[in-house]
Amino acid sequence: MSRRTLLRGFGTAGTLAALAGCGVPAAYVEPGDRAAADDRSERDRSLQFANWPLYIDTDDENESRRPTLDSFTGRTGISVRYTEEINDNDEFFGKISPALMNRQETGRDLIVISDWMAARFVRLGWVQEMDRAKQPNVAKYLDPQLRTPAFDEGRLHSVPWQSGITGIAYNRRKLGHEIRSTSQLWADDLRGKVTLFSGLDESFALLMQGNGADVTRWTADDFHTMCEQVGKLVKRKHIRRFTGNDYIKDLASGDVLACQAYSGDVIQLKADNPDIEFVVPEEGAELWAESLMIPNLARHKRNAEKLVDHYYDPEVAAELAAWVNYVCPVPAARDILASAKDEETAALAEDPLIFPDDAMRERLAIARDITAEERVGFAKKWNAIVGL
Template identity: 80%
Template sequence: MSRRSLLRGLGGAGAVTLLAGCGVPSAYVEKGERAGPDLSGRDRSLDFANWPLYIDTDDEDTTRRPSLDAFRERTGISVRYTEEINDNDEFFGKISPALMNRQETGRDLIVVSDWMAARFVHLGWVQEMDRGAQPNVTRHLDPQLRRPAFDPGRLHSVPWQSGITGIAYNRRRLGRELRSTKDLWADDLRGKVTLLSGLDEAIGLLMQGNGVDVTRWTGDDFHALCEQVEGLVAERHIRRFTGNDYIKDLSTGDVLACQAYSGDVIQLQADNPDIEFVVPEEGGELWAESLLIPNLARHKANAEQLVDHYYQPEVAAELAAWVNYVCPVPAAQDVLADSGDEELAALAEDPLIFPDAAMRGRLAIGRDITSQERPDFAKRWNSIVGL
C-alpha cells in the first residue's frame, strides 16, 4: 500500500472541522500572534509529523531514514520523525484545539494536502517561512507549483511531493486504450468503474472531463457534475466510491478503470505491467502535499533548514526514487539520469515523476473550495458517495 492510497477525503473530524470550515472569526489568529520563542539556537532538534510510507528508508533497516540521517550529520540537528498523519481531517481535528486556543502543538513541521493547507493558511494557523534561509527552495521549486491560489507566493508552504489525479485501467482485460475521462462512461465499463470518494480529490478530474477550467470553476459547474454522477450511480455504472480500495480492485480485476493517483500506479505497475495510467485528453489535476510550520513552533529555524535540505537536487532525487510521486524539484531529474544506475536512470525518464512539456500542458491545479462553499458542497457530494 502506498502513502497516498491511505488518504481519505472528508473524514469525521467533528465539530472542530465544521467550525474551521465555516470560518468562525474567533478561530483566526492574527499575524502578530503566530510566532513564539524559537529555541533552535540552543536546542538542535525538531519534531516532524508526516504520513506513513512517505520518506526513504534503509533497505536493511527500515527504522533508518537516510535522508534524515544525512541532515543530522550535516547540521547537527536531530529530527523526531513521526508517521502520525493518516487522514487530513483527522489530523486537523487532533491539532486544531491547540491552534485555536493559541497554544503550541508540539510539532515544528507537518505535511498536509494543499486543500487542507489552504484551511490552515486562511485561519492564520501557520507561520511564514524565511526564504532567506532557504536558498534551495528559492532556486529549485518547480515553477508550476510556485503560486497556489491559497498561498500567493508560497510564503507559508513548500511542496513535499506532488502528484497527478488521472485514470488507471487494465489494458489487457479491457482490450483497448482509454484516452478521455468520458471513456469511463462507455457501456462496456458499466459496473466496472470506481471514483474517489473524497470531495477535494474527485471533482477536479471529473470537471475537466466536462470541459471545465478547474482553475476557475463555479458552483453551477459543481452542481452539474453532481447531477451527472447521480445519474451514473442510478444506472449502476459506477461500482462504488473508494479511498485506497481502488488499488486492490484494480489489481484483482474487480474494476477495469478508475480515478487514480500517479504514484500508486507506478507501484502497481511493478507487479502488474497491464495497468496503465493516463492523463486524459481534457486534462488531469496536479496536486501537492505541503510542508507547513504551525504557530508557536519551538524550532522554526531548524524546521526551515530541514525544508531547504530536501530541496537540494541530490536529496530530492533520493526521495523521489523511493516514493515515486511527482518530484517538486525538476533539477533532481538530472541527478537520477547521471547516477550510473539503470533503474534510477529509468525513473528520470518517467513522466509521472518528471512530467514532460506535453504532459505539463494538460495539467492544471484546481481552485480551492472556499469556506463558504464547503458545507453545502460537502453535504451534496457526501450524499452521493454515501459518506
C-alpha cells in the first residue's frame, strides 16, 4: 500500500484551498487562534496519533504491538493512541476540515500527510508551529535536503515522517536494455507498455524534470509544455494507462515494462523479482516527504512534540527505516543499521533508496507545490488528459 495517493479531482479540498488563496477569511486561521487555551500534556500523559496503514514497525509475534511507540511510552510515560485512519489525502482532508475551518478540535494531536497536502494546511493556517528548542533531535538530525520546502520554510510547521523518490521502475530482462533517462519512456519499443501516475501532484515533477525544467521553481509554461507532451502520447496510445498504486500489479505481471514508481514500493517488488529496477533519471527525480503536523487546538501539543523528536533519535529512526524501507529522513540512522548483527538489516544501510548516496542526491529535487491559485485550472487540464 502506497502512502502517495491520488488527487481525485479538485473537489472540497481544492475548493477550500482556492478560497484561502483568494483571501476568503472563513477558511484561514490567524496564528494567535491556533493553540489550545489549555494544553493538557502535563496532567494527561497521552496523545492521539493518526497515520497511514502499514507505515510503522510492528512486533513479529504480535502485530498489535509497535516497538518504537512502546519505547517512547516506556521512556516518557506518555501513552499513544495510534490509529491507521488515513487512506487518502483528500479523504482525510474532508474528514477533519470542517472542524479546522470552524475553529474546533479535531481530536488528533499528530497527523501524517503528504507534503503537497501539508502545503494546503500551512496556507490555511490549520497547523501549529512546533517548538524546535524542545526538539533537539529534529534540529540536529533532520536531513539537510528536506529542511527547506517551499511551502514551509525552515520546517516550522512540519517534520518529515518518511521520505521517498518518484522515479522510473522497469523490467530489465523483458525490456532488454537499461533505462537512464525519462525521455527513454517515449521510445517506440515501449509503446503501449508504459504507465504514468494519474494524480497530478504525484506525476508532474518527474515529467517536468524530463523536459529539463527546474522543479524547485517551475512555471506555468513548464506545466503546459508537459501537458501537451503527455496529451500527444495519449493520442498515439503510447501510454497504456494512468494508475494509482496498481502499477505494482502491472509491472509484476509484465503487462507493463516501464512506469512511474515510488522507491519504497520497488524495494519490495525487487525482493520478489530481481529483474525489476528502479532508476533516478539523469534529468532528475522528485524527492518528497510525508510529514508529521500538529493540528490547531490539539490538546497535547507538548506530548506530540516529544513524540516527533523521539523518531529523530537515530536509533529509533533506524528501527523504523528497517521496517518501512522508505528514504530515511535521519541520515545518521545509516550507521546504526550498518552495525547491525543481522546481515539483511545491515545491508539496508547500503541501499541508496533508503539512504541516497551523494551522486543520487545531486539528481533529486523537492518540487515547489501547486499553489491554490493554480490548482483548479491545472487539475482540470490534467484530469482531462488522464480521463478523471
